[in-house]
Amino acid sequence: MRWLAEVHVRLRPGIADPEGQTIAGGLQALGYTTVDEVRSGKLLRVTFTADDHAAAEATVAGMCRRLLANPVMETADWELRVEAAESEIA
Amino acid sequence: MTATDGLRLAVVVFPGTWSERDFLHVAGLLGWSARTVWHAETDLGDADAVVLPGGFAHGDHLRTGAIARFSPIMAAVQAFAEGGGPVIGSCNGFQILCEAGLLPGALMRNDHLQFRCDWQWLRVERAVAPWLDADEVQPGDLIRMPISHGEGRYYADEATLDELEAGGRVVLRYTDSTGEASPDANPNGSLRAIAGIVNEGGNVLGLMPHPERASEAEVGGTDGLRILRSLDRWLTRQPAVAERRL
Numbered sequence: 001m002r003w004l005a006e007v008h009v010r011l012r013p014g015i016a017d018p019e020g021q022t023i024a025g026g027l028q029a030l031g032y033t034t035v036d037e038v039r040s041g042k043l044l045r046v047t048f049t050a051d052d053h054a055a056a057e058a059t060v061a062g063m064c065r066r067l068l069a070n071p072v073m074e075t076a077d078w079e080l081r082v083e084a085a086e087s088e089i090a
Numbered sequence: 091m092t093a094t095d096g097l098r099l100a101v102v103v104f105p106g107t108w109s110e111r112d113f114l115h116v117a118g119l120l121g122w123s124a125r126t127v128w129h130a131e132t133d134l135g136d137a138d139a140v141v142l143p144g145g146f147a148h149g150d151h152l153r154t155g156a157i158a159r160f161s162p163i164m165a166a167v168q169a170f171a172e173g174g175g176p177v178i179g180s181c182n183g184f185q186i187l188c189e190a191g192l193l194p195g196a197l198m199r200n201d202h203l204q205f206r207c208d209w210q211w212l213r214v215e216r217a218v219a220p221w222l223d224a225d226e227v228q229p230g231d232l233i234r235m236p237i238s239h240g241e242g243r244y245y246a247d248e249a250t251l252d253e254l255e256a257g258g259r260v261v262l263r264y265t266d267s268t269g270e271a272s273p274d275a276n277p278n279g280s281l282r283a284i285a286g287i288v289n290e291g292g293n294v295l296g297l298m299p300h301p302e303r304a305s306e307a308e309v310g311g312t313d314g315l316r317i318l319r320s321l322d323r324w325l326t327r328q329p330a331v332a333e334r335r336l
Contacts, residue, residue, distance in 0.1 A: 015245065016279065018201050067160070070153055070189065072196040073245055 002049050003056040004083040009042040009069045009076050044068060047083055056080055097325055099124035100137035102167065102183075104147035104158045109180065112302040113141050116318060119305065129161035139176040139220075139321055140167055142183030144238065144300060154182060154197060154241050155189035164190055176220040176321055177294045181239055184286075184296035193289055193296045194254065195246030197239075201279025205240040209310065210277055210299060212285050213265045216258045221288070221295040223320035232269050233313035235299035237277055242298040244280035244287075251282055262286030262297055 011017050017039055024038040046063065050056035057080060064076035099117050101110045103126045110126055117124035127134060129147075134140060147158035158164070164186075171177045171192050179187040187193045200206060214231040217224040227233070246254070254260050262285040266275035271283040278298070286297030301314030 015198075016201065016243075018199060018203050018279075022203060067156060068152070070156065070196055072188075072194075072247075073198060 001051070001056075001082055002047060002084040003080055005046045005048070005056070005060045005063075005078045005080050007042075007044040007046060007060065007064060007068055007076055007078040009044065009074050011039060011041065012073055012075055015073050053080070097122040097322060098136055098138045099141060100127045100134045100139070101125070101141045101143060102127050102129060102163055103143075104129040104145070104161060104186075106147045106149055107143055107145035107182070109143035109145055109182075109300065109302060110141075112300075113143050116302045116305040116314075120315075120318060120322065122322075127163060129158070129163050132162050132166055134163070134166045134170055137170070137175075138325055139178070140170055142167070142177070142179035142186050143302070144181030144183060147182055147186060150182075150241070153189065155186035158182075158186045159190040168192065171289070171294050174291055174293050176324070178221060178301075178317075178321075179294075179296045180300055180302065181237075181242075181298055184298055185241065187294060187296045192294050193287055194250050195244055195287070197241050197298070198243040198245050199241050200239070200243055200277070205238075206242070206277050207238040208236070208277065209234055210237045210285075211265050211267050211269075211275065212262045212299060213269050213271065214261065215263055216261050218258070218261060218288055218292040220293060220321050220324035221317055222261055223323045225323055226316040226320045230269070232265065232267070233316065234311050235301055235304040235314050236310075237299050238303075239278070239298055242278040242280065244278075244282075244284040244298075246281065251284075254284075254287055255282070257290065259288050259290070259292075260284050260286075261288055261295070262299070 019040040020038040027035045069076035101113045114124050185197045214227045263283045264276045264285045265271045276283050301317040304311040304314030
């Protein structure tokens with residue numbers, strides 16, 4: 001089966017996020033004066049094949065641990081869904 | 091001829107590295123033999139020391155150093171470092187060393203979001219061989235080297251920072267020309283104004299400034315030579331090296 005994982009890489013809470021602060025300033029300048037905070041991050045859409053949900057979960061977890069997020073300053077979470085069944089891939 | 095005439099330097103080049111030629115040039119000035127090692131190679135050969143130069147390895151995509159740390163040569167760099175071999179990572183090289191876990195912490199986007207290219211004062215916090223030899227630098231010395239980066243804000247959690255400080259592993263701090271580590275003198279928002287750290291053994295140095303760009307008076311300064319000459323001094327004292335060079 002082909003899977004789609006949407007991986008969100010987020011800065012750990014409390015870590016300074018100058019990008020987010022700048023974006024928040026931009027929103028406030030546009031008149032969105034109720035904006036308290038913006039935190040920036042990354043969205044990575046990863047498609048891959050795996051036999052079943054458990055295998056797909058394990059694969060994404062490994063990708064995040066080994067490369068996609070740096071645990072020093074980031075966390076990763078993801079949503080996983082079936083992109084295409086085996087018959088459709090062929 | 092220097093005592094370690096022919097000191098052998100391996101300068102690792104990743105796709106996007108841009109400071110390797112400066113290191114080769116300075117190595118030439120010092121009478122060393124330096125060669126580049128492509129990131130896809132797996133062997134450092136007979137190198138006495140390894141340089142991870144500045145640049146934008148693999149385009150800095152995902153995070154600085156994140157892809158580079160998995161380049162084939164990095165297994166050899168890791169083994170070399172763990173065996174006590176001298177490794178220096180400047181700028182992007184520092185970022186790669188952190189991603190590879192050879193040094194703690196991470197380098198994040200500068201707090202002001204600008205790419206900063208300037209000469210910068212630094213205070214030497216500790217003289218630790220092989221890269222900061224006591225015959226070249228002393229704690230409290232002010233040295234001046236160029237910085238050139240957009241992501242140099244050193245970050246580590248408080249416990250790690252305390253551990254680094256307690257172990258004397260913060261070796262360079264950003265200061266003004268009087269040696270004061272004020273917020274104004276901090277070019278990127280690095281925690282505790284950290285500009286350079288070493289590993290527990292002291293053999294791996296990561297720093298954001300560029301010693302190779304401060305090694306000739308005609309380009310503005312020679313304080314970078316004090317770091318590179320430190321390696322020369324240290325190597326001269328290694329019995330195995332002395333024997334090999336007879």
